[in-house]
Amino acid sequence: MKVALLDLARQNQPMREAMLAAMARVMDSGQFILGPEVEGFERELAAMLDVRRAVGLSSGSDALLAALMALEVGPGDEVVTTPFSFFASVGCIARLGARPVFADIDPESCNLDAGAAAAACGAATKAIIAVHLFGRPALLPQTTVPVVEDAAQSIGACKLGGRAACLSFFPSKNLGGMGDGGALITDDEALAEQVASLRVHGSKPKYVHHALGGNFRLDALQAALLRVKLPRLAAFTQARRRNAERYRRLFAATAGIPAELLLPADTPGHIYNQFVIRAPERDALRAHLSGAGIGSEVYYPLALHLQPCLAGLGYRPGAFPHAERATREVLALPIYGELAESEQACVVETIAAFYRTGRAGSTVGTGSTASTGSTASTANPRSTGSGSW
Secondary structure, three states: OOEOOOOHHHHHHHHHHHHHHHHHHHHHHOOOEOOHHHHHHHHHHHHHHOOOEEEEEOOHHHHHHHHHHHOOOOOOOEEEEOOOOOOHHHHHHHHOOOEEEEOOEOOOOOOEOHHHHHHHOOOOEEEEEEEOHHHOOOOOOOOOOOEEEEOOOOOOOOOOOOOEEEEEOOOOOOOOOOOOOEEEEEOOHHHHHHHHHHOEOOEOOOOOEOOOOOEOEOEHHHHHHHHHHHHHHHHHHHHHHHHHHHHHHHHHOOOOOOOOOEEOOOOOOOOOOOEEEEOOOHHHHHHHHHHOOEOOEOOOOOOHHHOHHHHHHOOOOOOOHHHHHHHHHEEEEOOOOOOOHHHHHHHHHHHHHHHHHOOOOOOOOOOOOHHHOOOOOOOOHHHHOOOEO
């Protein structure tokens, strides 16, 4: 059985007619940039997430950039963030001429260690970017420094806790468009107005520029498509949570899974934008899955402080050991809501087969498989509910 990491066609097919109608509505209106569709989406998104304002933007990356611009981050400033995230979490800092300052992750969650982040703040710290990684809510640092939440992977996972949160509507997200898109949400009306101006080159009114902004606008077409999907977001998330629980049951019922293989903890609010295990011999396991036609992904194989373009910051291997260890162990499995139980059983059995026969010729456990519903061996910690991170 071949199992794709993601199959957007399965999600979109039931909404096909509604999405085509939304596209036709935009085409017939002749208003393709901002306008009523974006305004309507912003109102509906803010209401669903229980915030005062949502500002539609061109991507989650641009949302982070605009948030820092609104906080007047620039040369000479420092911004504290995690070394284990998508590059946009640090790229927005460097693009403004500010210095990224990293704090290690909490090894139990892979999110930014809130205490370490607070301790990394100094006189030049202008902001903190905390990432809710893989859909798991992060603890926010307790500090007077403004916190920007990178919620690109965690829409609806938790209440707004910082000055603003930045969302992504990249197609693979829990709420995904048919192209790039993003938003900033906040309870700060002045900040929202500032970001709304920055997305049109800092102008308000038109052609009067009070700041150096950019072209960070959300297209009307993407907004219209997202308005079709937004009312279904809770159902999308519920399906992912169901599949995460199904994985736990299947792993627990499968012999040969080593104790070192850890499943993501079922923490409150987790929306499972990814289902990420921590696996021994990760790269060999991924190659084995690929050979069996099963999709997987490594988020992320190189920590941010070791990226070549940031070498000038002076960080060296070993600076953030928890983040560096995560880059060697994490592996995302298929988790999209339309995934069938038989497909998940295939994923789990293929993983078990690798460890039973593929670890340097050793044998770990015997025989029983997820597809037959048999129970785990006594050596398997899943049977007692342990083995999560």
